[in-house]
Amino acid sequence: MRNLLRSLGWLSLVLLTAPSAAYLAGWLSLETVKLLMLIATVLWFVSAGLNVKINGHADRAHPMTEGELTQ
Amino acid sequence: MEVNTAARSDIDADRQDGFSPVEEFERQPVPPRARLGFGSFLGMYAGEHTAGTELMxxxxxxxxxVSAVDFILGLLVGNALAVLSWMLFCAPIAVRARLTLYYQLxxxxxxxxxxxxxLANGVMFTILAGAMITVSATALGVWFDFRMPGLDDATPTSVGWVLAVVVMGLLFAVCAAYGFKTISKFANIAAPWMVLVFLTFGLITLRRFIDATGTVIESPGDLWAMCKTAIWKGGQPLAGRAKFTFWHVMFFAWFCNMAWHIGLSDLSVFRYARKAWYAIASAAGMYIGHFMAWICASLLFAYQLHIDPSNTDVHPGPMTYEAAGLTGLLCVVIAGWTTANPTMYRAGLAFQAIMPKRSRFAVTLxxxxxxxxxxAVYPKVTMRLLDFVAIWALILMPMGAVIFVDFWLIKKFGLRSNWAEWSGRSFNWAAGLAWLITLTVCTMLVQFGGIVDGLAARGLLNLSPERMQWLKETFTIEIFFVSLPGWFMTAILYIGISKLYQSRIRPAVEERR
Structure with missing residues (x-):
């Protein structure tokens, strides 16, 4: 599951950037690029969110500076 | 600009792997078991410098x-100087003392x-959070079509705008107060996506420039020619703006995080580094966030001006929507939100340190x-974000100079370092006066033209127009440059005043002891 989600994450990032590169090369229309980027965005947040939920990486997030300013 | 503390959680998380998360080492040096590898710093800096501020x-x-040559070269050199500042000023002290900025101070x-x-830090963070609310509110403008403040508007331009800012701001405030950690986690998830969305803004807008100008790109030289003639054309700035040269860009790129490197705020980060050279990891943040992201964001506005020179409004929402549709709008909201969240939280912490009896929730809210x-009432700060960032650097920089001198130089002058700790006093006047005098002199240098005009208007200065002009041109220093002489001024003042102050106070302290 972890590998699947990770692959899905990478795939979504490729899907996010490749269409804009293709648009720069003149191979895609802007409307298609916008649609593909939106799909990639949904895919990224779903896969990364699930990855965090399943593998527990979210617990790793916590502000480093919490104790620093309060001294 | 560095504001996303959420990205720092990787480092924090790594710390948690080996020992209790409650050990923050707030008042003790970071022990060897808690020190971190290079990768932790690379990830942190790469993520945290692509934020909502870049869109402005x-x-x-x-x-x-700005012209193309000045812009690209200025960013390359200025960011390199910023990286060197982290490596040569901040990290060497951090890995020797291994204390937080606040404990060291x-x-x-x-x-x-x-x-x-x-208090100063908290006020600046609050204003920056306001700027991020403004950035995100421009996304709502795309849907609700209200009039948003233009580049020169100091006050709100429509009821719709005020409502959008209030809704967005209160949402951010409640989230920061209630769910800071949840938003931090979300910011970590969003960071790689956001960096790539910035890149797509650039790629898409380049194509639009190619189509709009009818340029045929057959070589890198053709692309560069288009950059010089259609994108960053140089020439006159927009009304009321200073003309930016290579030096402006270089100094801005160098000093926009001055509070963190030369101002030594990142002592708190690099105290965990095994080696001082790990500070080279800051290059990842500089060249992704303050090079690639700034270039891509500037392309959006340059294209808007190219299509309609009369449209000088810097509204990230409409600009990104034009380029990348809903993904662009989401990027604006998420970039603003994930930047405003830690910014409000840090401002809240700063204020809570002054009012410790108040709950963190109440203070953050x-x-x-x-x-x-x-x-809502003063959008001009956002429209003058470059000036605001330069002022922030100026205000916090002197404390970095004080620490630098105290750590490396003060004993060579026969003076005592860590004077407040040694004497048991709660206010070191040498540091306080060095800070205050530097800020006063630097402010006067920035405002020198106005001061001269004011004196002349009151009949206190009687000079020929040529002489007045010479005086103003010679002694006025733009806000973007004044922090460099300011640093040296603080260093000299701190040593000089300490010579006087320590010699007078010491006997009294020794008697008391």
Whole structure:
């Protein structure tokens, strides 16, 4: 599951950037690029969110500076 | 600009793997078991310098009439100097002392002066959070079509705008107060996506420039020619803006995070580094966030101006929507939100240090409300973000100079380092006066033209127009440059005043002891 989600994450990032590169090369229309980027965005947040939920990486997030300013 | 503390959680998380998360080492050096590898710093810096601020900063370079050569070269050199500042100023002290900025400052300056520093920091963070609310509110403008403030508007331009800012700001404030950690986790997830969305803004807008100008790109030289003639054309800046040269860009790129490198705020980060050279990891942040992201964001505004030279509004929402549709709008909201969240939280912490009896929730919420009010009634701060960032650097930089001198030089002058700790006093006047005098002199240098005009208008200065002009041109220093002489001024003042101060106070202290 972890590998699947990770692959899905990478795939979504490729899907996010490749269409804009293709648009720069003149191979895609802007409307298609916008649609593909939106799909990639949904895919990224779903896969990364699930990855965090399943593998527990979210617990790793916590502000480093919490104790620093309060001294 | 560095504001995303959420990205720092990787480092924090790594710390948690080996020992209790409650060990923050707030008042002790970081022990060897808690030190971290290079990768932790690389990830942190790469993630945290692509933030909502970049969507405003990039376009403002174009508004200042920058040319392609000045822009690209200025960013390359300025960011390199910023990286060197982290490597040569900040990290060497951090890995030797291994203390937080605040504890180090407390030992030198005393608790009362640190509280003053906290207050200044808190106010600046609050204003920055307001700017981020403004950025995100421009996304709502795409849907609701209300009139948004233009580049020169100092006050709100429509009821719709105020409502959008209030809704967005209160939402951010409640989230920062209630769910800071949840938003931090979300910010970590969003960071890689956001960096790539910025890249797509650039790629898409380049194509639009190619189509709009009818340029045929057959070589890198053709692309560069288009950049010089159609994108960053140089020439006159927009009305009311200073003309930006290579030096402006270089100094801005160098000093926009001055509070963190030369100002030594990142002592708190690099105290965990095994080696001082790990500070080279800051290059990842500089060249992704302050090079690629600024360039891409500036392209959006340059294209808008190319299509309609009369449209000088810097509204990230409409600009990104044009380029990348809903993904662009989401990027604006998420970039603003994930930047405003830690910014409000840090401002709240700074204020809470001054009012320790208040709950963190209440203080963060109140800070968020203040940021919202600032954003709603005074959008000019956002439209003048480059100036604001330069002022922030100026205000916090002197404390970095004080620590630097105290750590490396002061004993060579026969003086005592960590004077406040040694004497037991809560306010080191040498540091306080060095800070105050530097800020006063630097402000006067920035405002010198106005001061001369004011004196002349009151008949206190009677000079020929040529002489007046010479005086103003010779002694006025733009806000973007004044922090460099300011650093040296603080260093010299701190040593000089310490010579007087320590010699007078020491006997009294020794008697008391």
């Amino acid at each position: 900063i990039g376009p403002l370079f174009v508004a200042h009439g 407390e030992k030198i300056c005393g608790r009362t002066l640190v509280t003053t520093y906290n 109140a800070t968020g409300v203040c940021a919202t009010i600032a954003a």
